[in-house]
Amino acid sequence: MAKWGGNVRQRRRVWVAVCLGGGLLVVSSRALLKQLKALQAQQAALCSSSFSFSSPPKPKVAVDSVFAKRLVQILKVCVPSFWSKEAFQILLQTCLLYSRTQLTDEIAHLEGKLGQAVVSKDWAEFSSNLLRFAQAAVPASIVNSGLKYLQTVISLSFQKRLTEHLHRWYLSDRVYYAASVLGGLSNPDQRITEDVAKFSTAISELYSNTFKPILDIILFTRSLARTIGYKGQFVLYGYFIFCSILLRGISPPLALMATQEATLSGNFRNAHQRIVSHGEEIAYNDPPGGETERMILNNHLYKLMRHARLSAFQRFLQQVADGYLVKYTASIVGLCVFALPFYFDKKKDSLLSTGEYIRAVRLMMNTSKAIGQLVLLYKRVTSLAACTSRVSELLESVKSLRAGHSQRMSLALQKSQLVGMEKNESMPTLSKITSSNKIAFQNVSIYTPDNMLLVQGLSFEVVLGQSVIIMGPNGSGKSSLFRVLAELWPLQSGIIERPVREDMFYLSQRPYVVQGTLRDQVLYPSINARVSKRQKPQQDCSGSVCQLIDDDDDDALIIKALQSTELGYLLDRGSGLDQCQNWEETLSGGEKQRLAVSRLLYHNPKFAILDECTSAVSADGEEKLYQELHKSGITMLSIAHRPALKKFHVMALHLDGSQSRNGWRIEILNADAHRV
Incomplete structure (x- = not known):
């Protein structure tokens, strides 16, 4: 009786400790979330204080309908048709993913048979299943390596297709010049070289890390149903749904963080590029020119490193939560769900239960891993959203500029002229450029992009064989x-x-x-x-x-x-x-x-x-x-x-x-x- 009372008091202490620990966990979690908000505000301040050539405000980077629409547009470039090489590569990858799932199911079945043979000390059965296991390992090794190789091939194919598409738009109709004059497009070199490569890698990884877990869950759930039914599996699935909702609520804005870091990295690279481009001018004034440039570079470096450290700390906290909830706690829940039916079922033969249990545990671990990949899929999607945003902005900008940078500049001039109409109240409206066998200007007025009149009513011609020289001070037009x-x-x-x-x-x-x-x-x-x-x-x-x-x-x-x-x-x-x-x-x-x-x-x-x-x-x-x-x-x-x-x-x-x-x-x- 005393022993029973001691057990009751011990259980009460455990419950009190659990309640206190839970309360402290809630309080500390709220404090942690508040601290994370402060860190994210610091990151936003670092980016807002950085000089960037892209003056127009950018839309918020998020996984939403805008992201989906942009992703579809980019994928149309990467996979232009169902009969393209890229479509065939994706189809081949799909077949390999299905084969890998089937091979995993078969290997789990063979492991169960091997465990049953070991317990029963049946050497003939053990040898037969071991040989079958060795045979299955050959295609499994080929398929696993083939998936990694094919993923790299798809990434390179996407990168090549997308980069060539951007080159075609960026280097036609003087879009590159319009981008430098009209602005609105920051770091096009970084977007074409680095961001396109990151997008291609992210999208190629996303497909295999999405399709395979879904396929694993479907096939393994069906296989496990023959052993333990569906009820126990639904408990595990419910736990993962709870984890996904919880993790989604506490996760930092990964897409925004990636975009901010890419912007700071581009600004840092541009600062170095300015020294390369203007090295002679800086050297003429050094000292103190070199010291000033060092301070500018270190300022860009500080912002980039500060942002990277804040991002790394937030990812550390997120990975702790991911590992605890999705990996370890999920394994505990899964073992309980799948082990209890075998423990309480007294009717089954022990040898049969041993084989089924080994197979079920293997399938359970693979199922848990697949569900965990789906739960953590939002991390990959948010990272992809950042790359998609930067690549899509580049595509949209070059297409807009190609549509007519002269028209855009004309509109800007007209807007400026409306503001300063009192300066130039009478402006000729007729303007056209025609083909001829000579160069001729007829009553041409030349304005700068900021609407400063340089030359008015200019008329002269250059006919074949009669050269003309233009002379005048700087800034005369x-x-x-x-x-x-x-x-x-x-x-x-x-x-x-x-x-x-x-x-x-x-x-x-x-x-x-x-x-x-x-x-x-x-x-x-x-x-x-x-x-x-x-x-x-x-x-x-x-x-x-x-x-x-x-x-x-x-x-x-x-x-x-x-x-x-x-x-x-x-x-x-x-x-x-x-x-x-x-x-x-x-x-x-x-x-x-x-x-x-x-x-x-x-x-x-x-x-x-x-x-x-x-x-x-x-x-x-x-x-x-x-x-x-x-x-x-x-x-x-x-x-x-x-x-x-x-x-x-x-x-x-x-x-x-x-x-x-x-x-x-x-x-x-x-x-x-x-x-x-």
């Missing part, structure tokens, strides 16, 4: 005139006539050096048009397109163009036209401008638009380059400052940047002076 001519900026008023694009060639003050061979430098931008139909580009020079042309006549023209600009010595530095170097670092500013003129001489268009393209060359060298262009018969529309270049032109257009005489005047040069 010289380069802006070229941007309107090339339709980089919209034409707001007036009429422009110009030849077809194939008859015009633009050279800017900053020459573009392409990755590739010396031959590629001269052929650019018409490399692709000259690739032999039978020959594919060879990727031998850090992603450049090498060895594209074998025609000796073309090589002779390239060599002649290089020699005309006094760059023939470049042929002796390496393996001639086939040499690959880091031309951006190897060549000086003057050499790069000479190389650009070689490119112009090789293509030999009817008209050349030259925006101070020889400003880094000496005065004597500049005259020689213009002499070569004049001898080649190219009609030039040039921006230059040196008066000595006037002799290669028949007319000078002076822009003074003032509103007197509408900001421009024409000077007729000696008509015979250009015949040098």
Whole structure:
């Protein structure tokens, strides 16, 4: 009796301890949730204080209908049709997943048979089942490895398909230029290279981690029903439903955290890229330029590391809850559910019960694992939502920009004009660009994107064989005139006539050096048009397109163009036209401008638009380059400052940047002076 009373008191102590522990758990949980909210507020503050080029507010990243719609749109790009290669890969993965589930069921059955044979000491039965187990292990190993390999293949296929789709949109109709001018798209390089890869990996993992658990639950539930029925299994399923609701309520916003971290990482990379792009300017002012840049970089690094640490701590707390509720406690519930029927069933033979129990436990563990994967699926989905958001924003932005960045800029100008109508009350509304065999401006007014009038009522023409030079101070609208001519900026008023694009060639003050061979430098931008139909580009020079042309006549023209600009010595530095170097670092500013003129001489268009393209060359060298262009018969529309270049032109257009005489005047040069 005393023993019974002691047991009662002991049970009471246990209940009191449980109640106190439960109360403390509730209080501590509320305090923990409050602390998590504070951490998330700190993360939001870190992102809001970071400079970003994407000024428009972004929609909240969440698993909702917007996410589903965006995901479907991206998947249409990744899997364009049912007969595509990607669709076949997914179908093959589905077959392998089904085979893996069937093999798991068969292996669990064989393990039960082996356990029964061991208990009964039946050597013949044991040997037979062991041989069958060894046979089943062969396809199981192949299927398991095949699933991992196929998942990687699908991820790479999705990445290739999506990246090529983005390249097609981003590099057509000058979308890349519109993105830099109009803004609204932050870190496109990171989104195309890193975020697309992350999305492809996440979506390929999501399918196998969703379809397989569902298939396991269906097939294993049916198999277990023959042993213990459905009631016990429903208890386990109810527990997992409770866990999923609880974990969903206490989980941090993983999608938002991933998006914020990607934004901070992109800002940190951009800060480093600015040093690479403007290293010379910073070096001229160092010290204290280097120290200032170090402080800027460390500030970006601090924000990124602080956000990453806060995210890691929240994930740690979440993983503790996931492991305790989904992994360990679920195993306890599962063992109780499946073991009790065997314990209380006195009618079954012990050997038969042993085999069934081993098989049931194996299937139960696999079922618990499958349900646990589904419960924790929200973590994968929220991570996928972050990648989907960034990739989808990129897709939507490039499509919007491709639809017409000129129209968007025109709307911005019109809006600005409405605000400042008192400054420009009478503006011509007629504006169009037509094709012609000459370059002509008729009553053209040029505005900056912020609606500042640079030139008003400009009228002049450049006919074939009569070059025109444009002169004037900085900010007077010289380069802006070229941007309107090339339709980089919209034409707001007036009429422009110009030849077809194939008859015009633009050279800017900053020459573009392409990755590739010396031959590629001269052929650019018409490399692709000259690739032999039978020959594919060879990727031998850090992603450049090498060895594209074998025609000796073309090589002779390239060599002649290089020699005309006094760059023939470049042929002796390496393996001639086939040499690959880091031309951006190897060549000086003057050499790069000479190389650009070689490119112009090789293509030999009817008209050349030259925006101070020889400003880094000496005065004597500049005259020689213009002499070569004049001898080649190219009609030039040039921006230059040196008066000595006037002799290669028949007319000078002076822009003074003032509103007197509408900001421009024409000077007729000696008509015979250009015949040098």
